[in-house]
Amino acid sequence: MESGVGSSSNLAFLGCCKCNEKFFVISIMSGSSLDDLFQSLSSKYEQINPQSMSLQYIAPQYKMYVTLNNNDDVRNMIHLHMCMRLTMIELKAEKKDQTTEGLNTESNSKVMVVKFIRDDEDDRQSRSDNELEEAPVQNSLDSWFHCIRGVGQTFKDAAEYRIYMKKYSVAIRRSFLYAKNDQDKIIVDNLSGRGHPRADSAWVADLMKNKLRGEPSYRPCAMVKDVHRDFGVDLEYHKAWKGKELAMHDLHGTDKGFGFATGCRPMIFLDGTHIKNKYKGSILLAVAKDANDDLFTLAYAVVDAENDSNWEWFCFHLRGFLVLQHIMVFEKFTFFSDRHPGIIKAVKLLFPGSHHAYCLRHLVDNFVKQVLRSYPLHNKKHWSSVFKKAAYAPSQQEFTRHINNILESMPRASTFITSFDPQSWANALFPGRRWGVINNNIAECWNNWVKPARHLPIVSMVDHVRVQIMNMMHRRWETTSVMVQELSPKKEKALATTYIESRNLSINKSCGWKFEVVDGDKSFAVDLNEWTCSCKSWQINMLPCKHACAAIKSKSMSLYAFCDRYFHIEMYRQAYKGMINPIPTFDMYETNNDEGSVINAPDIRSQPGRRRTKRIPSQVEARVKVCRKRREEGQLIMDLPARKHTRSSGGFVV
Template sequence: MMAFGNMFGGRSKVESPGVEAIEANIPNTQLALGGPHPTFPSSNASCDANPNTMMLSRGFASRCADSEYTPLESNRFREAILGSGHTFKNADEFRNAIYQMSLAGRFQYKYNKNSPTHMSVKCSVEDCPWKITAHAVEGNEILRVYTYQVNHNHIAQDECSSKVRVSSKRGAVVVEDVFRTTPEYLPRQICKDFERDHGVQLTYNQAWHLKEKAKERVYGSPRASYAYLPWLCHRLREINPGTIAEYTSHEGHFKQLFIAHAFSIQGFTMGCRPVLAIDSCHLSGPYKGALLSAIAYDADDGMFPLALGVVGSENYEDWYWFLEKLKGILDGQEVIIISDRHQGILRSVSELFGVENHAYCYRHVKENFSSFFNRQNIRGKKGKEDALLLLDNIAYARLDIDYNEAFEKLVRFNGDLARWVAENSPEHWAMSKFLKKRWDKMTTNIAESFNAWLREERHQTIYTLLMMHMDKLVAMLDTHMRGTDKWKSVVGPKTEENLMSNITRSAPITVMPYLGGTFKVFTGEVYLVVDMQQHKCTCLTWQMSGLPCPHVCAVIRTLRHDVYDYIDPCFKVSTQQLIYSGQFQPLPTHNMPKVCEAGTLQDGQGNVFPSLQPPQVRRPPGRPRQKRIESQFSHKRAIHCSRCNGIGHNRSKCNNPLP
């Protein structure tokens, strides 16, 4: 930065009043193109290079600088254009710099000429000599400043009535620096900072737009990011062979995307239990859509994402497409799918994975039950707690006999609630009714944690989302893998805890050996049978969860055996090591493809990728809802949509197609 400032060492001459600088011999084209922020010399550097800056009369704020007035932060933008000969990458960067100068000097300006090749800006105050012009450098979009006359001549009234224009596009440049380091920069904070730093009051809406524009400057436009998808899919498959990265399109518009990294596929097939939680969540970029995910568990119930999808909606068609791809990577292996009861999921899972392999998330069932309860006229808060407890007993009963007993209790409590249970497919969620082994996984909580984990990425453009997600995914996998070193035994801490609890509960159980490896155990109430050779207990816990139940633990203690020998291998450290044994190569972006004429991409190897447009956002079926004619006395503020600029709805309700 020092070097940059020094290049303008001769500037004080240029700035002397009345002299219109016409020198254009500053060879800084390289710098303007090379540096990350050629238009942002740091205030220190420019002060060092030119200590007189603050003394020059260049607007209201600086004229007050030597009184008790605190200089505004925007003073640094005073130097956004350094002088005649300063070059800019393109017309837009030049316009940004002009805007920053107006922010710093608090004046309004107008363009007399505003074309990519010829710019002429002057102060809006009549007869004020402030003027900057710039011309395109021969055959290039680079602009070089020509005229640089930056002294104002204002009377008091000009200052009084001057008000800086708020432009979301230009202002975004101002917000950008903060946004880069603080992506969660809130619009409210932007309002405060703008007032403090630049003396400009923004509405919340304006601040929100500033942030969106800054986001676009940092991450690229949401629209353009779709163009890179075909290339990205190709590269993902190329750098990590075995990766499935596919998309579909309709008439050149993006439709669906599926990604399963080779590392995840390998880890899942090598060692994860065949249970997958699937879920969806909304994407909040301008093209919206939904993120679908399939999440597995590692050997100690750590989150192990297997596949990710981006689709337009969450209808049957999209779910079917996603699940069909998912099935494709499982190579015939049978899996249990856990999900909520979304119609699109119900149908596609039963078609692709078999209805008997579909477990419904019990938490969702419980929520539905709870809202059904609220619609009944049952008095008292205690009543609801009791009802939910009865439902838990029904859901977690392992044996039919226990299920029936719990169900009878609910019948006696309230017949309508019991009928609700019977009518809401308990065979898909109650433990005793769901016959397949699902390792005691009852909910989709792990998939929801995944969604929450991706909260920040869900606001990004599709390209940034995938790139950010990949880094984050690898970081998590790495943490899990390293965590294995800290395991105190052959199983992880979560398994250890479950096992410990079963052992504690085994204390009062008495054991009587029978013949052929079978045992009769007495719980204090009933007799059960444990078969140590078949790994079975009457209570079914051992068979269904893979962990010895308290009854089995009691037998193991009597036999003085090692409890870890009776744990399913899927929980053991050797399995965990298999799950995390793959390689995951990072994706370099030094060789990004070039965008060609028709929107197609071409990479360094000469591969050409088809052009891909953003998804077509469909109108909802049916007639658009008529706007209510408001009373002329109504002072209600009109709702404004920041997505489509329409009136009468906000961005979360917006379904309008984008251009």
Template sequence: MATKKIIAICQSGGEFETNKDDGSLFYTGGEAYALDLDHKTQLKDFKRELAETFQFRAAALSIKYFLPGNRKTLITISKDKDLKRMVNFFKDTDQVEVFVVAEEVDVAAPNVSNMPASRSSRTTVSAAAVPSDVPVDVMQTDDAIVLDEPIETTPLGACSFSNEDRHRRAATQWENIITGVDQRFNTFAEFREALHKYSIAHGFTYKYKKNDSHRVTAKCKTEGCPWRIYASRLATTQLICIKKMNPEHTCEGATVKAGYRATRGWIGNIIKEKLKVSPNYKPKDIASDIKREYGIQLNYTQAWRAKEIAREQLQGSYKEAYSQLPFFCQNIMETNPGSLATFSTKEDSSFRRFFVSFHASISGFHQCRPLLFLDSTLLYSKYQGTLLAATAADGNDDFFPVAFAVVDEETEDNWNWFLTELKSALSTSEQITFVSDFQKGIKNSLIEIFGNECYHGYCLRSLAEKLNKDLKGQFSHDARRLMVQDFYAAAYAPKIEVFERCAENIKAISIEAYDWVIRSEPEHWANAIFGGARYNHMTSNFGQQFYGWVSEVDELPITQMVDVLRGKIMELIYRRRLESSQWVTRLTPFMEDKLQLEMSKSRSFQVALAHTSTFEVRGGESVDIVDIDHWDCSCKGWQLSGLPCCHAIAVILCLGRSLYEYCSRFFMTESYRLTYTESINPIPNVEKPERSELHEATIVTPPPTKRPPGRPKLKSAESADVIKRQLQCSKCKGLGHNKKTCYRVNGVGVEEPETPILTVLGTEEPEGSS
């Protein structure tokens, strides 16, 4: 096909101005000239003709142009393929603007409107026709990058031009990363990395002829091109040296080929430094940055895999982290004497479980209420797994981490092991109340390990979910709402008669629901029947802040994840120790406020002595009996909370005694400070441990099951949940469908599909409960 020419209309002596509305640039003024141009025109010839026309030095010219539809971004033409690319970009366009600026003049960024008119010019190219068989060079840096999947590329010039043009800066620094014969490298990996960047900067593809641990030979992938390079180990040294190199290309920079590949490691190296500063660097942001800075289009999966490579380079291998567990456990107990850290493997030496409880947590728990919350959360790590945790409630009703474990999966056997280790760490004979989900096999393990030394309270939230799931039948929205509301009221009821009244309310709605409640072992969840002291804490996920920490670091290798959690607990202990040193009340601030609230209620009560230490307290129509010596009130508020109720306060004030003598010691500021007396010490060499021969002989491999596709469902935050309203048909008033999908046809009923019960996530606590 005959070569078709285009007419370049050149203008000089004008200036750039900025449109204030949209920031686009336009050029005004100057004189116009016409030049011939086609796809075979060489850049040096084009520059020479421009220099003669405008009286510039050809070597001093910098040529730029706008992409179609983009008047804000200037693209640089620095070599012949760039000039051809410009023509190809506009082969179907009538006009394109090209700006030529002398390099000795300081050129402002494109968004500056006062660009010097005397040293800049514009070339307007009327693209009459361009041969259709001319190949289009898509980009200068990477010609079809593949990371397990094809990666789309965009023109190099698509990035914004400024004094710190990122793409040009990258290309410039890599253009001379290989200098020629006698250049030395520390390793073959370093040489291959340099070769990769060099090819990106010069826009060509290559292939290996030899690539092993002794030598590397590479040639240009274009057939007939003489470019070659050969490197091998320098004699008597460990250095790698370039022995031969032919730097000449006859392929004009090598047209972009689909065979060119960028490894995940290369992208990982690019983002490694930013990932170090921003650990939560998201794959979508990685893809956006790589496209902007290097013109490479990544999809989400490719960016995610590149991040995995970069993270492993920074943090170490996931596999190596498992093998470091023997060293890690020993190091924890050496740096934090009194701590317990242990792990176990399966018969094939693969990881099974890891447990840790720091001495500061063990010591602090003995100053807290004997109340532990057991819960779990999935880990979003390479080999998934589950974190089991035991948290306590300190004197200010804040969570206090006691122990946690990482296990391959949540099973009854792993919970049994966790509770065994927990008992060994706490080494206490005091009766402990545990609050947990009732479906995880914890019940049998608690009986087996702690026996009569513990009480087991079921998580009320989990019970409400199961109640709604197990019941089959059709209930209106209001009926379901009232049923769950009565269930919660029954759980919080302090007296047996109130519990029975709430149960009867459920029975009036549904016999099935009532039977379910009776079979659900109320002695494990109803305040009126429960034998232990759970201080009105009815759900197991008390330590939501701790599980929030886990979700932030669960992508780290296991040893680093545990160490970051250790650091967060260490900071928590120090911060609370510092805060409590400023407290002036005998009770912690939260408990002091609760006591003052109860005191305000007691002012209108009348107290009468009944018998020795027993008093009768009247308030309105109610009459409550208070036994001051046994810290007992018929309203059960004193026993349930550990603080005197309003009736007890009325008696104590009447006797002229101090209220604080009748408050649980766990709520005293002194006890709170003792909780946070001990500190957690740092653990050195977590990332690069110096293991002994004994440790190296212990091999721990990752668990055999890897993470399934998709992100695991995260534990939902504790909140006041409601039952979602079910669809109701406006035609037949049935539930679970609307009039468009109504099962009634012309008023005649057909078999109605089963209406599913919506999952109950929980409900609001009854008014007045704590």
């Protein structure tokens, strides 16, 4: 209640006092003393006297209780309300043993000693006599204020006492220090008003655990607002974020040590795909490859469009996920993309030091459109294959030879090759490791895998994809748990094929771990100590080539010892040891109606006609159809773009 305040010395305030569930109203003059307050209250209620009771008032704005110990405290109370232009003072009278006995919050005694009762046979009876049976402390300031009652109160253990003490310190807005801790007692020192250092992440986790159990998407920024509104605590964001992590760990466990961090190679494939429902939009995704070269989903998000700002936002949160997996350095990471400008900028900004590889399939499409279109008489299929050979070439000499063939026939290709940075797509020049992968096909597989879900409403679509991922991870976990081979199935098969090819090779031993392997009319140098072969295949694919297999077997050693660790069966299992927890139906969550947390449907303007559901194929793509005449046999024919025919004496010339 607000009112204008003058300078009169006879200014009166309205004192509202609560005692033992009773309520009294008295007048407080500007010159009143502590004895005057007790005299006015004792006239209302005889039990209120300075010998057995203490008076406290609620400090405005701070919502904390301040004890009135002397006349100076009374003058400060009146002056505070005058400065804040208030005319009502909220008081509370309590027995002294409830506020000071055992707690010793007075300025001249700031130590609390808590002793723990052993649950022995001799002590059980005395403990049951002293211990009060009551419900667990609720999450409210009033219940927290009374959770520490004084002498005679017992606790189950030290952990329970520490939880209660944190809540009590928040309620009275005072801090404390643990002076001594042992098996028998805890000594708390320095109960003084210093903010809320005890409102830490552990306190947040205990406070928000029930909320997160029903609403896992509860955001840390919403926690900060709710804690300030309900408890008057200015919580820092990082404490709210850490508190949520601790609470989610207690509720659902953790996948630390499993999943992408320990089961997949440090390669991430980025791509976007269109949403087919009436609101349109795009899905941004990040996927990886497991030990068997199968799809492993890292993250996906729904955005309004695939642009620079959305890719930066997506990569920012992807980086946060990797940091949670204890991945702090990205020099060994390789990112694959289709050269979208937003991906190029985001990777360079958020993953410094990482390597960026361009998808070869998209490069070939651009090569056909931008270069071969200028040379209509050139065979597109032949020169596309030459460009691919240059990209796959393991050595720089072979790469240069193929590129020179292209430039001699098509000089205009020089600008295209230099502008697309060969170090980002050619095996011979790529500075990082990519385990023989040269295309972004795994991301395209994900787009096709979730194709049915892209027609659903956004919330249903996201949940449908989640269930797909959850089922896939469970199936693969069951499959990998019974595997007994050393490598993943695909790598085991590839190594077996390579070993068969190595049987006919001849070997010349150099010294120690170095060999010269003769393959036909060529010889190759193999160094088992460095895991290298002059054919470069071993370094590119990280799986022994046939020359390396011949050298390894000549030393009667196991081929598996020279395979990259990411191909071993244990890595395959580690990728799927984690789990995706089941989530209740999305409409069962408690909604948060705070302004700014509601996401409305985007504004759309429907185009006339039926909505297109199939993608328009690019100019260089061949469309595959099922032959009507041979539909039963399941044979396919290629429906190529129309060709122009010219008549000659011998028939048609294409």
